[in-house]
Amino acid sequence: MAGCTLFPAQTGVKLTLQRGAAMIAAMRSRVARAAPVAAALAGFLAMAACNEGLQPTAAPTSCPRGFVGICGTATFRGALPDSTQGVFIVAYATFPESLRALLTFRPLPPPAAPQPPPGDSTVFYTVPLPNGRYEWVLAVWQKQGTLKPDFSNADSLFREAGFYKDAGDTTSHGSGIVVVNGTGTDSIDLVIDFGNMHRICSYFPPCP
Amino acid sequence: MPVKRLLILACLASAPLADLRAQGSAVLYGSVHDTLGQPLRAYVRLLEGGRAALADGRGRYRLAVPAGTVVVRIALIGFEAVTDTLTLAPGDSLQRDYRLHPAVLQLPPTIVTAAKRSQFLDQAVTSVAIVSDTDVARHAVTTIDEAVNKAPGVQFLNGQVNIRGSSGYVQGLGSRVLLLVDGVPANQGDRGGINWDVIPLEQVERAEVVKGAGSALYGSAALGGVVNVITRDIQPGFHARVRALGGAYANPPAEIWSFRDYTGAQEGLDVTGSYGTDRARGTFTGGGWHSDGYREQDRRNHWQTAGKAQWLATPDTRVTASGSWVSDQYETPLVWCTRGTCDDRGQAFQPFMIDASGRGSLTRSDKGYVAGTVEHHASEGLGWHARASWGRTHFTDFQPGRDDWGVANRFGAELRGELHPTGNRVATVGTEASFSDVRTNIFTGDTNLTSNAIGTHDQREFAAYAEGEQRLGRARLTAGVRTDLIVVDGGGLSTVVSPRIGAVLTTARTGVWRASVGRGFRAPSLAERFVSTTVQAFRVVPNPDLHSETAWSVELGNATTISPAVRSDAALFWTEAYDLIEPTVDTSGARIQFRNVARARLAGLDLALTTMPFTRGLTATLSYTLLYARELAHDGIPERPLAFRPRHLVTLGADYQRGAVSVGGDFRYTSRFERVELYETDPRVAEKVLNLRASAAWGPWTLRAQVANALNYIYNLVPRTLEPVRTGSLVLTWTY
Numbered sequence: 001m002a003g004c005t006l007f008p009a010q011t012g013v014k015l016t017l018q019r020g021a022a023m024i025a026a027m028r029s030r031v032a033r034a035a036p037v038a039a040a041l042a043g044f045l046a047m048a049a050c051n052e053g054l055q056p057t058a059a060p061t062s063c064p065r066g067f068v069g070i071c072g073t074a075t076f077r078g079a080l081p082d083s084t085q086g087v088f089i090v091a092y093a094t095f096p097e098s099l100r101a102l103l104t105f106r107p108l109p110p111p112a113a114p115q116p117p118p119g120d121s122t123v124f125y126t127v128p129l130p131n132g133r134y135e136w137v138l139a140v141w142q143k144q145g146t147l148k149p150d151f152s153n154a155d156s157l158f159r160e161a162g163f164y165k166d167a168g169d170t171t172s173h174g175s176g177i178v179v180v181n182g183t184g185t186d187s188i189d190l191v192i193d194f195g196n197m198h199r200i201c202s203y204f205p206p207c208p
Numbered sequence: 209m210p211v212k213r214l215l216i217l218a219c220l221a222s223a224p225l226a227d228l229r230a231q232g233s234a235v236l237y238g239s240v241h242d243t244l245g246q247p248l249r250a251y252v253r254l255l256e257g258g259r260a261a262l263a264d265g266r267g268r269y270r271l272a273v274p275a276g277t278v279v280v281r282i283a284l285i286g287f288e289a290v291t292d293t294l295t296l297a298p299g300d301s302l303q304r305d306y307r308l309h310p311a312v313l314q315l316p317p318t319i320v321t322a323a324k325r326s327q328f329l330d331q332a333v334t335s336v337a338i339v340s341d342t343d344v345a346r347h348a349v350t351t352i353d354e355a356v357n358k359a360p361g362v363q364f365l366n367g368q369v370n371i372r373g374s375s376g377y378v379q380g381l382g383s384r385v386l387l388l389v390d391g392v393p394a395n396q397g398d399r400g401g402i403n404w405d406v407i408p409l410e411q412v413e414r415a416e417v418v419k420g421a422g423s424a425l426y427g428s429a430a431l432g433g434v435v436n437v438i439t440r441d442i443q444p445g446f447h448a449r450v451r452a453l454g455g456a457y458a459n460p461p462a463e464i465w466s467f468r469d470y471t472g473a474q475e476g477l478d479v480t481g482s483y484g485t486d487r488a489r490g491t492f493t494g495g496g497w498h499s500d501g502y503r504e505q506d507r508r509n510h511w512q513t514a515g516k517a518q519w520l521a522t523p524d525t526r527v528t529a530s531g532s533w534v535s536d537q538y539e540t541p542l543v544w545c546t547r548g549t550c551d552d553r554g555q556a557f558q559p560f561m562i563d564a565s566g567r568g569s570l571t572r573s574d575k576g577y578v579a580g581t582v583e584h585h586a587s588e589g590l591g592w593h594a595r596a597s598w599g600r601t602h603f604t605d606f607q608p609g610r611d612d613w614g615v616a617n618r619f620g621a622e623l624r625g626e627l628h629p630t631g632n633r634v635a636t637v638g639t640e641a642s643f644s645d646v647r648t649n650i651f652t653g654d655t656n657l658t659s660n661a662i663g664t665h666d667q668r669e670f671a672a673y674a675e676g677e678q679r680l681g682r683a684r685l686t687a688g689v690r691t692d693l694i695v696v697d698g699g700g701l702s703t704v705v706s707p708r709i710g711a712v713l714t715t716a717r718t719g720v721w722r723a724s725v726g727r728g729f730r731a732p733s734l735a736e737r738f739v740s741t742t743v744q745a746f747r748v749v750p751n752p753d754l755h756s757e758t759a760w761s762v763e764l765g766n767a768t769t770i771s772p773a774v775r776s777d778a779a780l781f782w783t784e785a786y787d788l789i790e791p792t793v794d795t796s797g798a799r800i801q802f803r804n805v806a807r808a809r810l811a812g813l814d815l816a817l818t819t820m821p822f823t824r825g826l827t828a829t830l831s832y833t834l835l836y837a838r839e840l841a842h843d844g845i846p847e848r849p850l851a852f853r854p855r856h857l858v859t860l861g862a863d864y865q866r867g868a869v870s871v872g873g874d875f876r877y878t879s880r881f882e883r884v885e886l887y888e889t890d891p892r893v894a895e896k897v898l899n900l901r902a903s904a905a906w907g908p909w910t911l912r913a914q915v916a917n918a919l920n921y922i923y924n925l926v927p928r929t930l931e932p933v934r935t936g937s938l939v940l941t942w943t944y
Contacts, residue, residue: 053893053922056462057556059547067889086565108793123548128889146742 063184069128072188078195085142091134134178138163139192159197234296237270238304243865245905250284265443321416321436333710333724339415348914353404360816360831366926373853374432386429388436392579397618397644400733408514413440421728421761424708431728442489448944449480455937457502472500490517508538524585533576542566543928559930575601614648632679640671653738653750668695686710719768729758736802759785774819782811807840833857849882868905887927910941
């Protein structure tokens with residue numbers, strides 16, 4: 001096929017364009033150059049269109065979907081002591097039989113429990129836990145200070161401030177057994193009473 | 209007399225023109241700049257006759273040409289050459305200013321890090337990414353890490369650099385990447401981490417990111433790679449630059465997250481001056497910036513001075529002295545507020561507010577370095593390089609309950625020789641020594657809980673290394689080994705041997721192939737060995753018996769030109785890591801301790817595409833890293849994803865330049881971490897950050913604008929630590 005004239009030869013220069021194979025080759029080259037950019041642009045647009053960053057999330061009042069662990073309400077009573085370092089909710093697979101076994105709790109490190117508002121109040125809490133059976137779920141109050149490696153000052157640093165128990169249970173440390181099985185186990189409700197906390201030595205007597 | 213003097217001067221001034229006229233020649237003069245207005249030291253050459261001139265540091269040139277019609281070619285590596293046809297009468301003096309466009313198809317850049325000597329990029333046996341000064345300028349950054357973060361396969365987690373997922377996140381302790389400033393190791397002497405802000409941004413020419421184990425040449429910390437920040441050469445004559453920065457942070461996108469009643473701002477100013485002759489040159493930078501931060505308790509002040517001096521003693525000998533000193537005072541946001549730990553307004557978490565238990569935390573950090581180097585080319589076949597350096601850090605963490613502080617020094621020295629026994633063979637041999645010490649109340653090694661001890665520790669490292677390259681046809685074969693001896697507190701000698709072999713094959717049809725196998729290691733930092741503090745109720749106890757973590761890295765890569773406008777670089781990599789040092793909670797002793805516990809495997813694909821599609825002036829880049837990072841089963845823990853590593857890391861970029869104006873942007877996607885440590889059940893999302901930028905240059909002025917995180921995407925990478933929100937910034941630069 002003959003070439004076509006793009007511009008009239010007014011200045012003695014005639015520009016012609018070859019059709020056929022050369023045209024296809026040019027198109028291939030252009031497509032090859034454009035393809036990565038088009039793909040990148042499409043990818044960018046797809047990802048930019050899905051702006052799903054963190055969003056405001058109301059504090060849960062029941063176990064969130066996809067959550068694995070325990071949830072419930074913590075009812076606070078009494079005044080939070082000035083010397084408070086923190087309050088934690090932890091769980092033991094079996095009731096600790098010795099002072100050293102106190103550190104077999106989950107989760108590790110323990111997340112801080114909700115900070116109690118002034119006065120008696122009830123707040124919802126969640127504690128992530130691996131699947132399993134837990135014999136003792138309790139709230140631990142921690143005084144400011146550092147635990148010695150030999151635990152000799154554990155009694156002065158920690159207090160049991162409340163634990164989960166079955167209704168009507170009157171045992172010293174409760175018999176509320178909690179099972180976590182791939183979801184959130186709800187209604188593990190605790191009463192955390194800062195006016196009625198118990199020393200560790202009351203579980204491992206004698207008390208000094 | 210003044211009139212007579214003027215006449216004499218006029219006669220003298222006109223004499224060259226008269227000579228030119230008599231000789232039938234003329235003068236071509238002017239300047240050469242890039243499209244951003246930066247001066248270029250380009251070659252201006254006559255196509256016939258071979259006369260040439262080299263533009264100076266301000267891009268100015270002057271070339272005598274024969275009268276008549278001449279063709280000149282203006283060229284510089286990395287830019288599209290320009291050919292210009294001119295007609296000049298005898299005695300004419302013609303000004304022509306040229307502007308060169310960046311070229312995709314260019315001669316490979318010269319790098320100095322991959323083999324500890326100068327070589328072309330496509331001769332390196334491992335993958336190397338280059339962050340140029342243009343990249344730094346485009347991103348309108350305040351510290352160099354913000355620009356390095358855009359390099360293919362690189363990701364920063366709260367200031368901690370990851371190359372192909374090397375480091376993860378360990379609270380800034382023990383970087384698995386080695387930072388060099390002009391080849392001088394700059395990791396902290398005590399914590400082993402990196403102070404990116406110690407590098408004077410104004411003096412950065414480029415950063416070379418070497419991926420994979422680099423211990424065969426660099427020793428400890430080069431387990432996952434090396435970042436070498438190269439500062440600019442000092443140009444002859446007097447030059448000055450003033451850079452002013454202003455910006456603002458977006459407020460939280462949701463009213464319920466608001467935490468202040470004003471818009472946070474950042475502002476800064478730095479001034480650089482340099483003067484050089486043919487023999488001696490010097491430059492000095494001073495400045496500072498302030499930031500209100502984008503979240504609660506996030507204000508920061510930064511002051512910096514830096515200098516560099518060069519003495520060109522002989523044409524073959526260069527002596528360089530450089531240094532930098534930085535002072536930072538910054539509030540420490542620690543972790544964000546979760547339910548009940550602040551005025552949470554009924555929210556599960558408040559990402560812009562902090563946990564009230566960390567209120568009042570702030571840090572003062574002073575650090576700096578001085579370094580001296582001597583380079584001498586004794587002959588065509590022998591050159592040597594000697595350096596000495598001193599780095600110092602001094603930090604104090606003011607926090608509720610207890611303040612932590614440490615003063616650390618790191619002295620280093622190296623002697624290196626480069627031999628070219630034949631044209632096909634190169635050998636690099638060297639020896640290196642370093643001494644680190646720390647005086648501190650936190651890395652004391654003290655196990656007595658009740659004492660408030662201040663401790664001093666030191667670490668000495670001695671090393672010898674050699675690497676040779678043999679050229680065989682189109683292949684280059686490389687083999688090398690380094691031996692490191694590490695002595696802690698005068699005892700506990702340990703030895704680590706790090707070999708590496710590699711090959712590069714240049715083919716006509718499939719580009720350049722590279723392959724390498726190397727061993728990397730990282731000696732535990734003094735902080736990891738001797739840390740003694742408390743975290744919540746737990747005592748963090750020292751572990752003087754820690755030993756080095758090691759890794760074997762394998763890589764197969766290819767760099768090729770797919771079409772005249774598309775260039776690709778791809779690499780498959782595989783790393784097996786042993787004895788990784790991690791904090792371990794010991795439930796039997798109420799303590800946390802760093803131990804050599806983890807075994808890990810990191811494998812994947814690294815891909816970088818550069819293309820100039822559609823139209824002149826448009827450059828697009830795509831980089832993608834696919835990472836398979838697993839923590840292998842150990843100590844009763846089953847195999848699981850390695851924490852803080854994304855499966856997919858994508859960066860798309862595009863820039864368009866027309867004359868002195870450019871616009872562009874980049875988009876970073878990081879897939880959601882499969883696993884994090886601490887707060888594993890916290891919500892976490894993928895990273896999707898869009899940055900937009902524009903710049904304009906006129907005369908000595910350049911204005912650059914950037915909107916970082918333009919979508920104001922709210923996300924975190926490190927647990928309970930908000931990443932930067934939308935930040936608009938303007939940088940105005942005046943260059944003389």
